[in-house]
Structure formats: structure tokens, C-alpha cells
Amino acid sequence: MKLARVIGTVVSTVKHPTYAGRTILLCQPLTPQGEAAGAQVVAVDHAQAGVGDRVLVLTEGTGVRQILGADAGPIRSVIVGIVDAVELG
Numbered sequence: 001m002k003l004a005r006v007i008g009t010v011v012s013t014v015k016h017p018t019y020a021g022r023t024i025l026l027c028q029p030l031t032p033q034g035e036a037a038g039a040q041v042v043a044v045d046h047a048q049a050g051v052g053d054r055v056l057v058l059t060e061g062t063g064v065r066q067i068l069g070a071d072a073g074p075i076r077s078v079i080v081g082i083v084d085a086v087e088l089g
């Protein structure tokens with residue numbers, strides 16, 4: 001699972017049928033301190049996130065299939081939560 005910030009939306013008129021009816025967001029992975037960490041990820045929104053939200057992105061195939069159903073098709077990443085705070089101790 002990765003901590004990320006939603007930085008935009010992805011709109012596509014032609015896509016795999018598995019993506020039909022799903023919100024697709026562009027996410028920037030973050031360090032726990034909030035710094036950008038790595039390349040952006042395209043993720044299906046399963047938590048009603050919006051641009052600017054800090055989120056948890058699940059990128060493990062089995063977990064994605066369990067959340068979206070057995071036939072998750074080519075979906076590789078899904079937003080599973082909105083982060084209220086990160087506490088480092």
C-alpha cells in the first residue's frame with residue numbers, strides 16, 4: 001500500500017470495459033513527510049477521493065481483485081482510503 005496525493009483526474013472515451021463507470025484518478029506517491037516519492041500512478045477510486053486528498057493506494061493484484069471483484073481486468077491500482085493525518089513517532 002502507498003501513501004499518495006490525488007493530483008488530477010483521468011478522462012478517457014475509449015477504454016477497457018472494466019473501467020466503464022469508474023472514476024480514475026492520477027496519484028503522486030508521497031513519503032510519510034509529504035514529499036513526492038516516485039512516478040505517478042493511475043488508480044481507480046473506491047473511496048470517493050478528490051483532487052488534493054491524501055489517499056492510500058493499493059497496488060497488489062490480489063487485493064485489487066478482492067475489492068473490485070474477481071474480474072478486475074487490467075486494473076492494477078485502487079484508492080482504498082482517504083488519509084486524515086499521518087503521525088510519525
